[in-house]
Amino acid sequence: MKSKRPWTYGAAAFVVVAGLGALAALATRSAKRSGNAHVPEPSKAVDVERYLGHWFEFARYENRFERNAEAVTANYARREDGLVSIVNACRQGGLDGPYRASEGRAKIVTGSNGTKLKVSFFGPFYVGDYWILDHADDYTWSIVGEPTGRYLWILTREARPSAELRRTLLARAGALGYDVTMLRETQHA
Structure with a gap:
């Protein structure tokens, strides 16, 4: 043998x-399925001062850090050091769920015309890309993504945008190359 x-x-x-x-x-x-294999570079300049303020999340690609989150909002404000403060808030598990908030900060990427930010919710390191891919001329809505196409957020100034605006926003996200069937609409009271 x-x-x-x-x-x-x-x-x-x-x-x-x-x-x-x-x-x-x-x-x-x-x-970590990408909803857009070819994320476009942001091309429409952003006036950061007009972008600041209160936003409601109309829709998003589902992600681990927003799992079961409803009534999602984001507040952006200028800090004394020139950075942008971020307060993201939600109701966890449903509209009547416990309130949760996360505070972070963002640095505007030099040379990006205000379209790209580096964000951090965990200390001094800027770990996330935040690209404002499209926005209304009057800053009543924006479409936000990042280079991998795995994340997408559609933000509005109203908790419940009209049916016409909803259709417009989905069409614009689709025109940017995103799979809009992956979007999850956020509930607001």
């Missing part, structure tokens, strides 16, 4: 580990 070569066991272990790694990569990729 021939004995098996030691490298055969190593090769078999490598194939098993590589197969598990490939499955894990596929699971991770599908869990």
Whole structure:
């Protein structure tokens, strides 16, 4: 009886580990599905002073940090140091759920005409991209994304935009290349 070569066991272990790694990569990729494989560069300049203030989330791509969140709002204000303060708030688990808020800050990316911000909710490091991809001339709505296409937010100044505005916003997001079927509309009281 021939004995098996030691490298055969190593090769078999490598194939098993590589197969598990490939499955894990596929699971991770599908869990972080992009709704837009070709996110456009923001092209419409933003007057940050007009962008500041209170926004309601009309719709979003579902994400882990907003899971089960309703009545989502965002407040932006200029800080004394030139940065932008951010207060994101919601009702967790439904419109009557507990109030939750998260405070962060943003730095406007130099040379972006106010369209790109680096945001941080966790200390001094700017970890997130915030791209204002489109907005109304009167700053009554905006479409916000980031380079990977995994995140998308549509914000309005009113809690419940009209049916006409809703259709317009979905069409504009679609024109930017986003899969609008992935959007989840946010409930507001």
